[in-house]
């Protein structure tokens with residue numbers, strides 16, 4: 001299919017891009033891995049595309065004392081290659097290597113993935129698990145939104161039409177175990193169900209964050225149920241109960257990847273097996 005006609009704008013600076021965005025009916029394009037298919041299917045018909053690719057100042061991984069700042073235009077493949085991401089954000093590193101195929105990872109960006117808010121995408125769940133801070137910018141200034149409040153529904157976020165996602169800030173969580181478990185129907189596909197886990201485990205579970213993709217109209221984190229594991233010395237019975245309880249909290253949409261019931265069964269088994277691996281097996 002051919003996309004509808006659109007104008008193209010190549011900004012000279014971030015300020016120029018934000019100024020152009022103010023005109024309305026403009027869609028920023030980063031890696032184009034979701035935007036181009038949406039144009040071809042005529043799901044969106046913007047008057048202009050605003051190319052973010054010339055804005056090299058939006059592509060970076062910057063370590064601070066307690067957090068890592070990642071620019072919106074940073075590509076999955078750059079996060080896979082980054083020694084800083086591998087050392088300080090191992091969950092994000094693992095998830096980056098599990099997105100799509102090599103071509104998607106070479107083009108797709110963190111800013112594009114979060115702004116797109118596909119209910120089956122990997123990074124939204126990972127950003128929830130980390131309690132990442134998402135920084136937005138417009139000609140009116142900058143604001144910061146917690147990942148928890150950023151995702152509003154399918155393909156819908158807190159972003160206003162005149163704003164760009166500028167940066168994502170992830171805390172460095174020392175001494176945490178991690179895993180990103182992803183069930184796919186075919187290699188390189190979106191998740192049928194994906195699960196991001198970060199856990200600090202000593203004699204008991206000191207902290208745990210569990211976030212899912214593919215099970216709701218937006219990424220889902222089991223805030224209340226997580227608390228039932230904190231302070232406990234988990235065993236198989238407790239983890240089995242957790243996996244039975246967590247599926248009662250969601251109503252996965254049926255789609256081409258599977259029915260709602262099937263996704264719940266996958267979620268239950270994935271939860272039990274993943275938590276067993278993270279919490280009961282020595283690292």
Ligand SMILES: Cc1cc2nc3c(=O)[nH]c(=O)nc-3n(C[C@H](O)[C@H](O)[C@H](O)COP(=O)(O)OP(=O)(O)OC[C@H]3O[C@@H](n4cnc5c(N)ncnc54)[C@H](O)[C@@H]3O)c2cc1C
Pocket residue numbers: 027028029030031032033034035036052072073098099100101104107108109110111112113115116118120121122123159163164165166188189190191
């Ligand atoms: C074959 C295939 C397989 C895939 N598999 C997976 C997978 O397994 N897991 C997964 O998570 N994803 C997968 N994807 C989607 C992929 O991750 C996309 O790269 C991502 O969804 C969008 O990032 P992008 O940089 O390409 O953004 P684009 O496609 O350029 O843009 C996506 C949306 O975000 C907006 N946008 C982009 N950047 C910004 C910004 N900085 N500020 C504000 N708005 C912005 C655009 O206007 C658009 O609405 C797959 C895609 C393909 C084609």
